[in-house]
Amino acid sequence: MGTFLYCFSSLFQYLRIWAVISLLVLVVTWSFPAQAASRIEPQLEQQVLQIIREHPEAIIESVQAYQQQQQQKIKQEQQGFLQDLKTNPQTVIGKSPTTGSTKSKTLLIEFSDFQCPYCAEAHKTLKELLVKYPDKIRLVYKNLPLTSIHAEALPAATAAWAAYQQGKFWEYHDALFANQKQLGQALYLDIAKKLKLDLGKFKRDLTLATPAITKDIQLAEKLAVSGTPFFVINSPTFSGVVQLVDIESILTNTK
Template sequence: MNISWLKQQLDRWSRFWISTVLMVAITLTSCSQSAQSDQVKVSPELEKQILQVIRDHPEVILESVQAYQQQQDGQLQQARQTFLEQMKTNPKAIIGSSPATGASTQDIVLVEFSDFQCPFCARAHQTIQQFMKVHQDQVTLVYKHFPLTQIHPEALNAAKASWAAQQQGKFWEYQNALFTQQDQLGEELYLAIAKQLNLNLDQFNQDRQSQKAQAAIEEDIQLAESLGISGTPFFVMNGETFSGAVELSKMEEVLAAVKASKG
C-alpha cells in the first residue's frame, strides 16, 4: 500500500477515518451502543485494511489525528477571536435577545453562560449579585443559557421556564428564585415561582413549551459550543474570560483589567 497516498486520504477525510477506526476498535474489544451504530458502514475488506495500517504504521493515524486537532483548534481560536472582537465593537450583536441588566451604555459587558442546576453556577450567582450591586452603573450583565442536559436533567426545563418569565419582563427575578431554590428544581417550583411573580400562567405555560423557547436556548448552546465552552459557569467581560465559582476579588480584578485596557 502506498503510504503517502494513505496520508493524503487521511488528511482529506480525517473525520471519517477517525470515527471508523474508533468504531472498529470498540467492536473488537467490547459491546457498546456506539459500536452498533449504522451511521458508519465498514466492509470487511476496509476493516482489514484499517487494522493492517494500524499495525504496520500507527504513526499515520497519529499524524492524521494531530492534523485534525490542529484544524479544530484553529477554527476554535478564530471563533473566539471574532466573538471577543465583537464584544468590544458591537456588543448589541452579542446580547441579541438575551436578558440583560445593569448599565444601558453597554461599554463594559459581562456575558454569563450558566446552568440552573449547576451548583457552581448557584455559588457564582451570589458573587455576581454582589458585584452588580456595586457596578450596575458601569457593567451590563447578559445571561446566556448553557444547560448541561447530560448531567443535569432539570437544567433545560428550568431554562425554558426562565425564558417564559423573560417574555413577561421577569427574567431576573425568576432566575434568582431558581438559583436560590436550586435543590427544589421541578415542575412544582416552576409554577410556584410564576405565581409568586404574578405571571400570567396560561402565557407562561404556553411560552415555556413553545418552539421559540427551545430555539432561543439552542442558539445560546450553539454559541457556547462554537467557543469551545465545556463547563459552567463561564464568563466573558469584554476581552477577558474566566470560569468557575469565582470569588468577588477575581471579578474585581478582571474589571480593573478591562478598564485599564480601555485607557
C-alpha cells in the same frame, strides 16, 4: 486583546490504540456496503491490521492534523466573538436578558445552568458585584443547560425564558437559584404564581422557548465552552475569558 483560554484533555498516551481501532472501523465502513460487512475475508482483515501495525505514525499524524484544524477553527470563532463584543456588542447580546448599567463600558457574558451548584455560588457573587458596582457592569445571561448531568437544567431555563416574556426574568432567575434543590414543575409554576405572571401566557411561552435556548447552546459550542459557569468580559482594560475571582479587580481598574 486577550484570547480565550481553553484546555484539552491529555490523551496522547492512548492515541496509538485509539487511532488503530478508529482507522480499522473507518476502513471497513468505507470499503464495504453494510450488507456485505459480515462477509469480509479474514485475509483482507489481517492485511489491513498489518498495514496499521507497520505505519502507526501515519495514523497519528492524521489525527493530530485534524485536532489542529479543529483547534484553529475554534480559535477563529473565539476571536470573531471577541471582536463583535468590542465593536458591535448588541450582536452578542441579541435578545438575551441583561441587567446592570446600560451605559457601562464593561460587558460581562455569563453562560450558566440553573441546576449547576457552581453557578448558584457564582450567582451570589455576581449579585454582590452588581450592587457594589452599579455603574460599571452590564451582565448578559446565556443559557448552557448541561442536560447530560442535570435533568432539570433545560426545563428551568425554559421556565425562566417564559418569565422573561413578561419582564420577570431576573426575579425568576433569582428564585430558581434560591430554590435549586427543589427544581421541578411544581416549583416553576409556584414561582410564576408568586411573581403574579399571567399563567396562561406563561404556559404557552414554555412551548416557544426552544429556539432562543438552542441559539445560546450553539454559541457555547462554537466557542468550545465545556462547563458552567463560564464568563467572557469586555472592558477598557481586558477582553477575553475571565475567572469569577478576577472580575472585581477588572472593575476596579475600569474608569
